[in-house]
Amino acid sequence: MLPFSLRVVWFCLSFTGMMTCWAVMLSFVRAVESYWPLVYCVGCTIMHGMFCLGMIYKMEPFRMPRSFCIAQSITMGLGVFLMTGVSASFAIATTFAALKPKTWWEGGKGLMVWRRIYIYPLFVFPFLATVVQLGITLRFDSGVQRDDLHCDYSDPTCYAGIPWLVTIPCLYLSIKAILRILKTNKHLQRSRDPDLDVDIDTFTALPRRPKHVHMARAVSTSSSSPPANLQSISRQPSSPALTNATLTPRGFHMPFQPPALNLDTLHYSRSSHASDELDSPISSNFPRFANPPQVGTVSLDPDRITVESTAPPNEEWREILGASDTPDLDKASSLKWNEDGDKSESEYVKGDDGFDTEDNYSGTYPTRAAPRSLGTTSRKARRPLPTLTPAVYRIITFQLAFTIVQPLSSISTLIDVIRHKPPAPFGTQHIALLISAWGPVFIFSKWPDARRLYSLWLPWK
Structure with a gap:
C-alpha cells in the first residue's frame, strides 16, 4: 500500500502543474497568434482534474465506486489522447516550417497557423481512441480496482500502448524536421560567399x-x-x-x-x-x-x-x-x-x-x-541569413520531450507484461503524469515572448 503522504505530494504537484500549464500556454498562443494549441491544456485539465478528484477517496482505488473508477479511467485516457494529438500537430507544424525556410522571418507568428490536417490528430484520433477504450473497458470489465494512485484500465495491459500509434509517426516527423533544418542551414551558409561580403568601398577613406x-x-x-x-x-x-x-x-x-x-x-x-x-x-x-x-x-x-x-x-x-x-x-x-x-x-x-x-x-x-x-x-x-525562430526550437524540443514521455510511461507496463505480473502500485507512468503538466512550463517558460506575457499571471517568475 502506497503511503498517504506520497498521494498528497502527487496531488499538489498535479494541481499546480495544471494551473501553471494554463498560464504558460496562454502566453504561448498569444505570442504565436494561434489558439488551437490550447487543446493541450484542455487534455491536461481533463486528465489531471480527474486525477485530483480521486483525493475525495484519498486516492485509493479500493474506496472508489466502480462507476467513478470507470469514469476516471475513460476520462484520463481522453486527456492523454488529446495531448498526443497536439504533439502530433506540433510535429506537422514544424515539418512545414522546416520545408519552408522563408517562414523563419515571421518570428514564429505564422508557424501555428491553423491547417485542416490538424483535425485528424486533434479530434478524430481522440474520439476514435476513446470509443475503442470505452468498448474494451465495458466488454472486458478492465476497470478493476488495484493498489494505485488512480483507477486505470489494466486488462488487457497491451491497450495502454494505443498512444504509440501516434507517437511513432511523431518521432519520425521530428527527426525528419531536424535533419531538414540542419541541411537548410548548411545550404544557406554555403550560398553566402564570404568574398562577396567585403566592403565595396575601395576608394581612399575620407581624411x-x-x-x-x-x-x-x-x-x-x-x-x-x-x-x-x-x-x-x-x-x-x-x-x-x-x-x-x-x-x-x-x-x-x-x-x-x-x-x-x-x-x-x-x-x-x-x-x-x-x-x-x-x-x-x-x-x-x-x-x-x-x-x-x-x-x-x-x-x-x-x-x-x-x-x-x-x-x-x-x-x-x-x-x-x-x-x-x-x-x-x-x-x-x-x-x-x-x-x-x-x-x-x-x-x-x-x-x-x-x-x-x-x-x-x-x-x-x-x-x-x-x-x-x-x-x-x-x-x-544583403539582408542577414534567415535563422530558425525560437518558437520552432521550443516546439521541436516539446514534441521530442513528449515523444520520450510515451516510452517512459510504458516502461513499467512492459516490464509487468514481460514478467507476467500485475501492474506495480507505483511506476514510471506516474512520473510521466507530472511531466505532461510541467513539461510545457519548463520548455516554453524560457521563451522571451511568452515570459513577458505569463509574468502578468505569475509575479514570482
Whole structure:
C-alpha cells in the first residue's frame, strides 16, 4: 500500500502543474497568434482534474465506486489522447516550417497557423481512441480496482500502448524536421560567399580634420599680390565665342586622394587684409583673374566682350563683371573639405553633373560617386541569413520531450507484461503524469515572448 503522504505530494504537484500549464500556454498562443494549441491544456485539465478528484477517496482505488473508477479511467485516457494529438500537430507544424525556410522571418507568428490536417490528430484520433477504450473497458470489465494512485484500465495491459500509434509517426516527423533544418542551414551558409561580403568601398577613406581647422579664402589686394604659385595657375576659356562673363563651372570626380594644402597659401591668407570680399574662392578647376587696373577693360574675347571700368584701386574685379552674376561663380567655383571626418558621403548634395558635392567656402575636396553609380562594381547589401525562430526550437524540443514521455510511461507496463505480473502500485507512468503538466512550463517558460506575457499571471517568475 502506497503511503498517504506520497498521494498528497502527487496531488499538489498535479494541481499546480495544471494551473501553471494554463498560464504558460496562454502566453504561448498569444505570442504565436494561434489558439488551437490550447487543446493541450484542455487534455491536461481533463486528465489531471480527474486525477485530483480521486483525493475525495484519498486516492485509493479500493474506496472508489466502480462507476467513478470507470469514469476516471475513460476520462484520463481522453486527456492523454488529446495531448498526443497536439504533439502530433506540433510535429506537422514544424515539418512545414522546416520545408519552408522563408517562414523563419515571421518570428514564429505564422508557424501555428491553423491547417485542416490538424483535425485528424486533434479530434478524430481522440474520439476514435476513446470509443475503442470505452468498448474494451465495458466488454472486458478492465476497470478493476488495484493498489494505485488512480483507477486505470489494466486488462488487457497491451491497450495502454494505443498512444504509440501516434507517437511513432511523431518521432519520425521530428527527426525528419531536424535533419531538414540542419541541411537548410548548411545550404544557406554555403550560398553566402564570404568574398562577396567585403566592403565595396575601395576608394581612399575620407581624411579626418578637426572642426576648428578651416581653409581661409585666398585674397588679393591692389597693394600686395598673392604668392607666385597662385599667379601661375590659369586656364584659357573653353570657347573663343564665350558671350557671358560668368563662367559655368565643371564638376570632376577624383576618387583617389585630396589635393595637398599649400602652407604658403594658408600663411598668406591668415596675414592678408581683413576684408573677406577682396577675391573669390579659387579652385584649381577654374581660371584665376587678376584685379583689374583703375581704368581699363576686362576682355574674355577681344572681338566680342569688352567691359569698361572706372573702378578705384581697391574695387573688386567681380563688381566690374556684374554683381548679379558673381554669386553663381562663387558658389560653384570651390568645393569644401569634409569638416567633420565622421560625416557620411551620402549626406553630400547632388551636383550639377550627377556627382556628390557640397558647396562651401571651407576648401577644396574631390568627392567620389555614390556606390550605386559604380555599375557592376557595387552590390546590393544583403539582408542577414534567415535563422530558425525560437518558437520552432521550443516546439521541436516539446514534441521530442513528449515523444520520450510515451516510452517512459510504458516502461513499467512492459516490464509487468514481460514478467507476467500485475501492474506495480507505483511506476514510471506516474512520473510521466507530472511531466505532461510541467513539461510545457519548463520548455516554453524560457521563451522571451511568452515570459513577458505569463509574468502578468505569475509575479514570482
